[in-house]
Amino acid sequence: MLVSYKWLQDYVDLDGVTPEELADRITNAGIEVEHLTYPGKDLKGIVVGKVSACEPHPASDHLHLCQVDLGAETVQIVCGAQNVAAGQKVPVATVGARIGGGVQIRRSKFRGEESNGMICALSELGVDSDLVPKEYADGIYVFDEDVPVGADALPYLNLDDAILDLDILVSSAHCMNMIGVAHEVAAIFDRPVHIPAPDVIETDQAAADKISLKVEAGEKVPYYSARLIEGIEVASSPRWMQLRLMAAGIRPISNVVDISNYVMLEYGQPLHTFDFDAFGSDRVLVRFADRNETIKTLDGQERTLTKEDIVITNGKEAAAVAGIMGGESSEVTLSTNKVLLESAVFDPISIRKTAARLQMRTDASSRFEKRLDRNRVAPASDRAAELLAIYAHARVLKGIVEQGERTVPETVITMPWKKINQVLGANLSFDVIKGTLGRLGFTVKTEGDTIHVKVPARRFDVAIPEDLVEEVGRMYGYDHIPATLPEGSAVQAELTPYQKLRRRTERLMESAGLTQAYTYSLTTGDHASAYTVHPASEKQVKVIWPMSEEHAVLRQSIVPQLIGVVKYHLNRQMPDVALYEIGKVFIPKPGNPRPGEEEHLAGAITGRSAERSWEGEARPVDFYTVKGVLETLFESLAVSERIDYRPARRDGLHPGQTAEIFLDGKVIGYAGALHPKVQKDAGLNETFVFEVAIESLLRKSEPEIAYRILPRFPSITRDIALVVDRSVSAADLDRVIREAAGPLLASVRLFDVYEGAHVAENEKSMAFSLVYLDPERTLTDDEVNAVHGQIIDACSQRLGAQLRS
């Protein structure tokens, strides 16, 4: 909402209040003034001149030679405008003047003729050319007769004004018009507000004798009124009105159109004028549109309507889409003689839906959507009638033809006045509260500690006690409210066990050299179902209106996103990347549009884990780098004993370098090398990835710490090297050793794997270090030898292992 500082002074005395101060105070009271502009701030030396003579330039077929009276002197100016003529009063940029765009005017010669200044078009004075009235669009601006010759022209063009751009939200819709702003400003500065009452002179003939009205869509049209106005002379509206419209960002068209716009700006009530002769009947019928009914709107577009839309009709055809835009067929034109003036209330939601569906947000619809002052509908009609009578020399037929309630009763809010202090944490006296509400136009009646506050209809945003708390708070100023801390019951707060473990997981990943990434949850259809921990569902969770195919489907795993980040780095010559992310994946559920959500931990590592240094060559990352990271994590979460790794084949991963990770025998994740084909296609280096359903893991981990007394007896360590077939895995041997050993075996650690000389072609040697311990006594060699023998036998029988000699 653009508010003219000059116009506002029609209603409130702003003496001593600069535009800056006004803007600050309005902002601080709750309506943000987004911009404060001075449309004439770059202009200098523009005066009113009178063209005393205008002849064709002797050496040009389009230039004019003008003698211009500037009051103190008459100068010759060469003017190229087609509409210049003797007798006109015009804005003149004198020699030395500055016009729009910072251009300075100098004495010059055009084809041999001296020119001492420039007769200006509005656009040359910085006015947006979209706002310039049509009659001046291609030429100079021409004043009406009242302007004194020689005077500074800027005040007569309102170029000495300041414009405040108010950001109107749902809560401040009452300030979407000048009267509303005037009330707000009057309250802020505690000054009186003057809203002149319209004075309509009506003819003896009653409008009701000529037109009839029927509202069928009553529940969506609580009030509809029409006036009939005849004998209209369509012309330009007066300069003051044109300038005010332009200041508000509306292009002047003609007196009839301008008046309805002007009243909308002033009262906040959108009006519509139909050319009554073109309307096609004397019967106004307001109804819901038929399905697929069409109307050609003022902007020349053919619109197809639905049964939800409201239309104004002549009994048959639609003449307007209610509250949004009129139809072309009954548009006011230069030859219009009679108008049907509509002032009505339409259901905000209905208007919003229709405007959104037809993609027609208009000045009218945006006001209806945000609701209006119900008690201003009829006065707005009067105001427009008054202005039409004056400026279009029209006859206003007697009375308003209406249906519905013209006014609504004022609402009353009852509350204990102390609640205002309680909610604000302030200590305002009753008088201050009452005075503040009074300034805003609320009437306060007291009854003991209770107040009954009558809310004026223009404050349709105020309905509950909390609204009044806000009204007092914003006027009083939140700066004056103290800063306290909540006094209520003491609450102890801490992270949940899950949150603590998740933080620990983050720390561990970072200590292992992985950097935390945040990637998008929405991805492509292909990526959404790739690299999932559990088999991907055929169904995908898609958003209805994606912004792009890149972000259209909810991810079921994080790994594809991290692969994308790895690729980003490769493209920028950064081959060493180690990343992890903890974030949600979204698992489609059959028969439920809402997916399950669980947090996963994923990682991607590529390049070198240690750079080449003075000590030796760089160490490339491999499967065991990734596995080591996970093992460290599981150990820290005290779940290592419940975890095992099994070779697996998975889409997109290397069939020989991929392990599934099991917790208590159930798959909770995987780790592996990307399939060489995938790497090649994507232009990646060797890359290792993992993903773990960390949420379920963390929720099942963290057993109580069980302290064990330190061993009092020495342990005995025995190493054992076993030669087995290459297909036997470390896990196989580990398992058989543990099973065969019995309770004396305290730990098993693989410390060497060897293939090559002295070992047969398809065999390998694996060496384990075994620690034996009895917490109750010192073990003897004989006891250990017996167990050790059992182990060797078991390995030999079950896995064909032989002791390496």
Place this chain on the structure above:
Amino acid sequence: MLQDKLLELRDKALESIGSVSSLKQLQDVHVRYLGKKGPITEVLKGMGKLAKEERPVIGQLANDVRKAIGVWIEEKKAELEAGVLEAQLESEKIDVTLPGRKAQIGAHHLLASVIREVEDLFIGLGFSIAEGPEVEEDYYAFEALNLPKDHPARDMQDSFYITDEILLRPHTSPMQARTLEAHKGEGPVKIICPGKVYRRDNDDATHSHQFMQIEGLCVDKNVRLSDLKGVLTVFAKHMFGAEREIRLRPSFFPFTEPSVEMDISCFRCGGHGCAVCKGTGWIEILGAGMVHPNVLRMSGFNPSVYTGFAFGMGPERIAMLKYGIEDIRNFYTDDIRFLKQFKRA
């Protein structure tokens, strides 16, 4: 006779020890003079032939000589060992200016750091951390927050809907309704809810279709707007420096009444006006307000008994302001050169 022999032995031994240059040679000397078959032992063996009164004298002397040689050998040994150690240390000298073997430490994401900092602050103020679904029901995302289906501040075009009733949450505020509901009308409720949110925006320097929010909610008997101001003051000073002042400006949100916008005094210029605060001296940080009675009521709290405040902030905005980051996409591109700059954050 024997006496002379012993003294001669002593002198010879002293001479030998003096000429020794290695521990090995010293060991030989030790064996030669003090060994079981050494000359002193020999002397002592021959004692039987001596006169009875001579025996203690010679015995005493032999012991003295043996002791003296032993002491000399020990002294020499210490001397030689010191030399060996000296040589070892010399040979083990390294260039301590060569780089060490660093553990590679990954960086914590800047957004995670900001969120953690806010979490820790609010835990200290008695707020728990509540987390909730990112795919929400329309009811919790809007209706329970006083945004009925036809509310003008609602536009389906602004959110990622999956069906008419299910959407990616456009803010963390649904956790207000969910948490209140879970408390079944009994206060106090003090939570903050950090999490991802989604809006139908085109990604550019200042917009991201996915971003983070932290919601705060405090509902109890007698919670006041001044308490909101106090808590936010603590927050502002903690996050942006002890000298920060805050300012509350009236604003509008459907789920709070009154609603305010919080500004902090500019941390760059201290409030005099600069490019960061666009000359105003103030920087807009977050939106807040007193929980709307409809929100309390819909989630089972009696608004005549309970009041509360709520606030919502954007970790991206906080991080961008704090470090002068120019492009919100940096948070989601995950360029390690970006992320590693904030290891210490």
